[in-house]
Amino acid sequence: MDKISEIKPRQGKIEVEGKIISKEEPRTFQKFGQTGRVCNAELEDDSGKIKLTLWNDEVDAVKVDDNVKITNGYCNEFQGEKQLTAGRFGKLEVLNGETVEKKSSKKKE
DSSP, X not given: OOOGGGOOTTOOSEEEEEEEEEEOOOEEEEEXXXXXXXXXXXXXXXXXXXXXXXXXXXXXXXXXXXXXXXXXXXXEEETTEEEEEOTTTOEEEETTSOEEOTTSOOOOO
């Protein structure tokens, strides 16, 4: 398990757990003729805080005060600020809820 304070830009295979302490209003965007949604949130663990980018289904699945786990996440850097995302190949789980599946509506029982 990684600590937020130790995550580096362009690091992959990140596994981290934390609490969502803030969440901005989602924005919509167009890409390849599809409409998508993106939202920034802030994730905190006992070592620090990081910006977490939520995409599409993740936007609705995650709320402030949720505890979440990112598996196989990726950190990039935008305007000098680290941004963590589950990305295309990672997984975001709400620990008190359900796994957010990529491009499907399956719910974890």
